[in-house]
Amino acid sequence: MRLSYILGSVSLLGLMAGDAFAQPASNSSFARDRNISVTERLKPEYQTSGVDLGGFILSPELTTGLRYNDNIFALSANKVDDFIVKINPSAILQSKWSRHSLSFNASVDHNEYMDLSQESYTDITIGADANLDAGRGLAFGFGGQFQALNEPRTNSSSPSNTTKPVEYDLASFYGNVSREINRIRLVVSGGLRDFNYKDGQIIGGGISDQDDRDRQMVDFNGRAEYAVSPDTSVFFEVGYNDRSYDLQPPTVPLDRDSDGYQFLIGTNFDLSNTMRGEVAIGYLDQNFESALLPDIDGFAIRADVEWFPTQLTTFGLGGSRSVEDSGIQGASGYLANKAYFRIDHELLRNLIVSGEATYGFDDYKGIDREDERFGGTLSGTILLRRGVGLSMYYLYADQTSRGLAGGSDYTNNEIGISLKFQR
Numbered sequence: 001m002r003l004s005y006i007l008g009s010v011s012l013l014g015l016m017a018g019d020a021f022a023q024p025a026s027n028s029s030f031a032r033d034r035n036i037s038v039t040e041r042l043k044p045e046y047q048t049s050g051v052d053l054g055g056f057i058l059s060p061e062l063t064t065g066l067r068y069n070d071n072i073f074a075l076s077a078n079k080v081d082d083f084i085v086k087i088n089p090s091a092i093l094q095s096k097w098s099r100h101s102l103s104f105n106a107s108v109d110h111n112e113y114m115d116l117s118q119e120s121y122t123d124i125t126i127g128a129d130a131n132l133d134a135g136r137g138l139a140f141g142f143g144g145q146f147q148a149l150n151e152p153r154t155n156s157s158s159p160s161n162t163t164k165p166v167e168y169d170l171a172s173f174y175g176n177v178s179r180e181i182n183r184i185r186l187v188v189s190g191g192l193r194d195f196n197y198k199d200g201q202i203i204g205g206g207i208s209d210q211d212d213r214d215r216q217m218v219d220f221n222g223r224a225e226y227a228v229s230p231d232t233s234v235f236f237e238v239g240y241n242d243r244s245y246d247l248q249p250p251t252v253p254l255d256r257d258s259d260g261y262q263f264l265i266g267t268n269f270d271l272s273n274t275m276r277g278e279v280a281i282g283y284l285d286q287n288f289e290s291a292l293l294p295d296i297d298g299f300a301i302r303a304d305v306e307w308f309p310t311q312l313t314t315f316g317l318g319g320s321r322s323v324e325d326s327g328i329q330g331a332s333g334y335l336a337n338k339a340y341f342r343i344d345h346e347l348l349r350n351l352i353v354s355g356e357a358t359y360g361f362d363d364y365k366g367i368d369r370e371d372e373r374f375g376g377t378l379s380g381t382i383l384l385r386r387g388v389g390l391s392m393y394y395l396y397a398d399q400t401s402r403g404l405a406g407g408s409d410y411t412n413n414e415i416g417i418s419l420k421f422q423r
Helices: 003-010
Strands: 056-069 082-095 101-113 121-135 138-150 167-181 184-197 215-229 232-245 258-271 275-288 296-310 313-324 333-348 351-365 370-385 388-402 410-422
Touching: 232 275, 258 296, 275 313, 296 333
Parallel strands: none
Antiparallel strands: 056 082, 056 410, 082 101, 101 121, 121 138, 138 167, 167 184, 184 215, 215 232, 232 258, 258 275, 275 296, 296 313, 313 333, 333 351, 351 370, 370 388, 388 410
């Protein structure tokens, strides 16, 4: 797990970029702003207002930190450890318009390894989001981003014999339209993701060709929702995806193209002073072009629920089940099962402590492999003064891989500390 993910989950100073779905107005039957979690609660005495540029607000920030990882390559034996220095400047430019919204964001995340300099990497992200309110319950949203990323060594599809992590570019675009009529809301959305992997250098010489992983993924989603009450709704959701790989036989052994669908029935709620969230169950099916790659189907679930026993404590519980592509030879993909439990507690006005436990189970199709993962994080964030926050964390990860095509079993411990500055 990358440090940026952890800091993003525990920081009280984070700024929200534009959402992929147009948000309902506060007087809507589908507004979900009755409860506020511990990490969302505003603290004016510690927060900054950004730089006023007239119609826009510029919010720059800088995160710098140091972490220690005792198993850089995620190995079961001959572990290698290192210290990593993080430098992460970023900025969001957000409109101040009363009706529509437009935002731009940019981030550079550099991680410098003290001993293993070849493992150092820099992730870059730039993006934009827009929301248009057409009136009478009609809203449009669209946007996109480009990312130059590095694949974690813990990714099962990543080669283990390269001199440095595999680099790849990810370009993504989305658009959606929503219409609210009394107690009914209809949302239609679509998205495109384009993955472009760079070849890696093999230790000792040679090229690790990654072109067979280049692909485009198109997603369409429709949702019909009915407000049973101002704080509860029920919905039916259907999704379709098409996954197309750049390389086809005879250049590669198998045609890895596929398409699939998902049906979900669920409820969305925000019960005053109690809990909020969304729970849905249904069915998913992914069909592969090649007869040599088995199709994947089964029940689907998506859940994210927060419980508020007091204003100072928030409990989170959730999980999901989805079909993911695999870069492992012979595997059509895998069913990814994920679950988490999280606690955030406001120990002091300027201090939040958090704990999270995670579970993952990946069931591969076409090969004999199952990966089971357990993880845990303890963290704390203290606001030192306006625009300055200090975060500390400890992370534990454990993976067991079973089967004839099983991967590496490993445990990993990581500790880190960082400072975040905002203007």
